[in-house]
Amino acid sequence: AQSVTQPDIHITVSEGASLELRCNYSYGATPYLFWYVQSPGQGLQLLLKYFSGDTLVQGIKGFEAEFKRSQSSFNLRKPSVHWSDAAEYFCAVGLITGNQFYFGTGTSLTVIP
Amino acid sequence: DSGVTQTPKHLITATGQRVTLRCSPRSGDLSVYWYQQSLDQGLQFLIHYYNGEERAKGNILERFSAQQFPDLHSELNLSSLELGDSALYFCASSPTRLAGYNEQFFGPGTRLTVL
Numbered sequence: 001a002q003s004v005t006q007p008d009i010h011i012t013v014s015e016g017a018s019l020e021l022r023c024n025y026s027y028g029a030t031p032y033l034f035w036y037v038q039s040p041g042q043g044l045q046l047l048l049k050y051f052s053g054d055t056l057v058q059g060i061k062g063f064e065a066e067f068k069r070s071q072s073s074f075n076l077r078k079p080s081v082h083w084s085d086a087a088e089y090f091c092a093v094g095l096i097t098g099n100q101f102y103f104g105t106g107t108s109l110t111v112i113p
Numbered sequence: 114d115s116g117v118t119q120t121p122k123h124l125i126t127a128t129g130q131r132v133t134l135r136c137s138p139r140s141g142d143l144s145v146y147w148y149q150q151s152l153d154q155g156l157q158f159l160i161h162y163y164n165g166e167e168r169a170k171g172n173i174l175e176r177f178s179a180q181q182f183p184d185l186h187s188e189l190n191l192s193s194l195e196l197g198d199s200a201l202y203f204c205a206s207s208p209t210r211l212a213g214y215n216e217q218f219f220g221p222g223t224r225l226t227v228l
Contacts, residue, residue: 032213043117043205044203046217046218049216094212096214100169101146102158103148103155103156103158105155
């Protein structure tokens with residue numbers, strides 16, 4: 001079945017530590033890939049997106065993500081987490097065929113001092 | 114600020130009632146999407162409108178309906194409300210009809226509480 005999987009429901013990291021949030025997808029063709037962030041009480045904001053080309057994409061707030069076709073993954077990374085990064089992170093895929101857009105279930109990030 | 118506005122911010126109503134949520138997309142965006150976010154269901158796509166026409170339906174109940182008007186604002190109508198309809202309802206917009214291709218810009222949401 002077609003799906004977007006974020007295997008980690010909740011992650012806790014220390015401020016200043018590195019971060020990696022996992023995202024895997026299961027679709028026939030390479031989809032368009034997105035990471036969104038939702039701060040408490042807010043709407044979703046786009047962090048970065050991948051359409052084609054360089055598989056390492058840079059986003060806002062110091063985030064980056066790497067597309068790995070062989071693993072059907074699009075993991076989000078940040079070298080040094082700040083307390084303000086505490087939020088819910090959603091991976092999403094877009095399919096031109098069928099005009100479809102799917103969100104993963106989200107990963108909640110807690111940052112401890 | 115994404116440029117997408119939603120009203121009201123909060124809505125408290127009783128079971129069996131009907132409510133209307135309103136969304137104004139970013140200037141120039143022709144597509145509007147509605148999502149429901151609840152603790153047990155996560156972020157669920159409800160429906161997509163492009164330039165006044167329905168483009169795609171997701172997990173939208175028959176009690177729910179939506180429309181997009183000539184000025185491109187959209188309304189989501191929820192009727193015969195049940196306790197389980199309590200959730201955060203988001204509207205998003207994008208420039209074209211291609212839902213899979215464009216970044217979506219999200220509004221701040223309407224929090225619906227059904228008592």
